[in-house]
Amino acid sequence: MRYLAIDHGVKRTGLAICDPSETIISPLAVMDTRADLLQKIADIVKAEQIGAVVLGLPLNMDDSEGFQARFVRDFAADLGAHIDIPIHFQDERLSSFIAEEKLADADFTRKKAKKRLDAIAAAQILEAFLER
DSSP, X not given: OOEXXXXXXXXXXXXXXXOTTSOOEEEEEEEEOSTTHHHHHHHHHHHTTOOEEEXXXXXXXXXXXXXXXXXXXXXXXXXXXXXXXXXXXXXXTTHHHHHHHHHHTSOOOHHHHHHHHHHHHXXXXXXXXXXX
């Protein structure tokens, strides 16, 4: 099954995708978080024949849910009105940290790295989900 992972943030949203065999995970895009984001994701779901979405859930270190987790859950409810496939949640703690470590070795300027960070974090979320 093809999964689409989403690292949803207030300013930017990172996307990653896997192949149908669930072995190759690729960062897909980083989009500005704005009003047309839901439709763009729905278009990607259709075009890429996505079977389910994995949405990163930013839990606190004590496993509680704060403002950001509620923000993501509200986004999931809105997204569910635009797509007709399952939406799964995956703990995304440390995904951005791991993504930053992966980018540290790359020869990107800070600005270029920042543009890729959210998509790489989404790939990390998808990898953790598939391993689980």
